Amino acid sequence: MTEPIIYVVSDSVGETAELVTIAALRQFNGSDALIKRYPYIENTEDIDQIISRAIKDQGMIVYTLVKPEIREYMKKMTHLHQINGIDIMGPLMDKFEKKFERAPLNEPGLVRKLDEDYFKRIEAIEFAVKYDDGRDPRGLLRADIILIGVSRTSKTPLSQHLALKSIKVANVPVLPEIDPPKELFTVDPKRCIGLKISPEKLNHIRRERLIALGLNDNASYANIERIKKELEYFDLISRKIGCTIIDVTNKAVEETANLIISYMNHKKS
Incomplete structure (x- = not known):
């Protein structure tokens, strides 16, 4: 079986997404997977390049993108190309925004x-x-x-x-x-x-x-x-x-x- 590839994508250094991914993998008896980290993603062109690689490799994408426009674009592209995409930060931030009744800072690297x-x-x-x-x-x-x-x-x-x-x-x-x-x-x-x-x-x-x-x-x-x-x-x-x-x-x-x-x-x- 080909080793699965997981693309870890972030608009900061990507440590959070990678640690969560590794923690989840350990729940599967240390199943092998190749993790490729892509930090400091700032625009849609960067997203397009990662999407192309994920399509070619049949990879998954795990991402922590706090900028709403970049996060939404990643969500749209993974859905369009039927790529398994996991948004770690987005759902939690949406819940917090409703709970605290104020908008997040949307600042990477905090x-x-x-x-x-x-x-x-x-x-x-x-x-x-x-x-x-x-x-x-x-x-x-x-x-x-x-x-x-x-x-x-x-x-x-x-x-x-x-x-x-x-x-x-x-x-x-x-x-x-x-x-x-x-x-x-x-x-x-x-x-x-x-x-x-x-x-x-x-x-x-x-x-x-x-x-x-x-x-x-x-x-x-x-x-x-x-x-x-x-x-x-x-x-x-x-x-x-x-x-x-x-x-x-x-x-x-x-x-x-x-x-x-x-x-x-x-x-x-």
Whole structure:
């Protein structure tokens, strides 16, 4: 018996149609079939070529075509030439259109686009974890945004929040006793954002943090004079870099993140 030929046709890459076809074939004890994938079908001329081959080979056509005019043309031609044609997307989209009472986007490749967005987001989250708290200065050269600030200015939560927007963020703590990494002064200052906070607010945050850890809130970490010294050093470093400053004194993480995203969008325009 001649090996049957199945033409998998799509106006995107055709992965969905091929996976469904393979899954169905496995229900027949792995029956052999030759699958020929034809991606990025955009016009009726492409359809005509596939129809001609299917007629010659007595093949079947399995298709995922989201553009209505191309899908209807394929349906018409398979019916005209008595070719077994299986429309995977069309019936489901028609049902959804009635259920949701609105027209579909009819845009090829959205599944792949969603996959790419997902993996970009995961990559950004992993990046934020790897280059958190100045762990590896090499990350500064690859980051979309670099956050600098003294301890407890929400650098880590901000990095994670922005990572969920697929933005690669590295953050660096600023301490008078430790020189900032040299990479911080070689990157484009437009990629660097300093997080400023009032001494009084930082004093309150640090004292609360010490109490939560069961420690004495009179420790030097929460001492107001120590805090002022750290903030003076932060001002010195941020001026040397020439970075944008955002005052986070009374801002939630989400609010600061929105300001950073707005800044990035303005920078691109």
